[in-house]
Amino acid sequence: xxxxxxxxxxxxxxxxxxxxxxxxxxxxxxxxxxxxxxxxxxxxxxxxxxxxxxxxxxxxxxxxxxxxxxxxxxxxxxxxxxxxxxxxxxxxxxxxxxxxxxxxxxxxxxxxxxxxxxxxxxxxxxxxxxxxxxxxxxxxxxxxxxxxxxxxxxxxxxxxxxxxxxxxxxxxxxxxxxxxxxxxxxxxxxxxxxxxxxxxxxxxxxx
Numbered sequence: 169x170x171x172x173x174x175x176x177x178x179x180x181x182x183x184x185x186x187x188x189x190x191x192x193x194x195x196x197x198x199x200x201x202x203x204x205x206x207x208x209x210x211x212x213x214x215x216x217x218x219x220x221x222x223x224x225x226x227x228x229x230x231x232x233x234x235x236x237x238x239x240x241x242x243x244x245x246x247x248x249x250x251x252x253x254x255x256x257x258x259x260x261x262x263x264x265x266x267x268x269x270x271x272x273x274x275x276x277x278x279x280x281x282x283x284x285x286x287x288x289x290x291x292x293x294x295x296x297x298x299x300x301x302x303x304x305x306x307x308x309x310x311x312x313x314x315x316x317x318x319x320x321x322x323x324x325x326x327x328x329x330x331x332x333x334x335x336x337x338x339x340x341x342x343x344x345x346x347x348x349x350x351x352x353x354x355x356x357x358x359x360x361x362x363x364x365x366x367x368x369x370x371x372x373x374x375x
Contacts, residue, residue, distance in 0.1 A: 174204075174247055175373050176277045176293055177366075180284040180349070181300035182342050183229070183334055184310035186356020190300050191280045193357050197367045202374060204246050204274040208281025210255050211235045215262040226262070228329075229337035231283050236290055239279070242271075243293050249273040259319040276370055285345035298366065299349035300356045304335075 177194075181187045188207075195203055211234050215226065227233060235255075242252040253268035285291045285299075302310075308330060315321040346352065353362040 174275050174277050175295050177296045178284045178294035179280040179298045182307050182338050183282055184307035185300045185302040187280050187300045189357030191278055193363055194367060198370050202274060204271050204277045206279045208239060208284060210257055211239045212257050214264040227333045229333045231286050236287050240290050246273045246277050275374055282342055285348040286341050291348055297348055297350045299346045299352045301352055301354045302356060
């Protein structure tokens with residue numbers, strides 16, 4: 169039987185800190201079929217109407233680049249045990265697909281993203297707030313590798329964006345939001361002790 173109110177877990181941290189690794193490890197340990205998993209990255213605003221040459225002017229690391237209102241709506245729906253249709257975002261051309269994918273409700277909801285704890289209305293939905301911490305150089309190397317291999321970016325464009333928006337927005341929004349975390353996880357997915365603690369808490373709820 170499902171509980172009346174699911175446990176909602178937030179996983180935040182800087183770009184390249186290891187948030188996705190932590191989330192995937194939780195899914196692997198607990199079982200993906202037992203968790204409703206959302207990524208804030210899926211909720212980037214569609215830039216279809218904006219000329220592609222102007223996309224470089226958009227600050228993708230600012231809260232305004234994301235449709236957080238829709239994410240909030242989806243978390244509330246999942247808490248009410250209603251399925252949600254999550255956008256599919258194409259990072260190669262900064263647009264949303266016309267299709268969506270369905271996330272079904274579960275007793276545990278895991279939400280991952282850089283700016284989760286910046287918005288008060290979003291922040292108050294989390295029962296447990298995790299913050300994945302990593303040194304700036306490690307985060308940059310991981311982001312560089314990801315954007316080149318997964319998002320079709322050039323090395324120069326990744327470096328330019330890091331200087332122009334990623335680093336300033338991290339200092340302005342992401343780093344200060346760490347104070348709202350219940351648990352700070354250094355070393356991300358390599359921190360076995362922290363992952364043991366989190367998964368044990370989830371398992372105790374599911375039992």
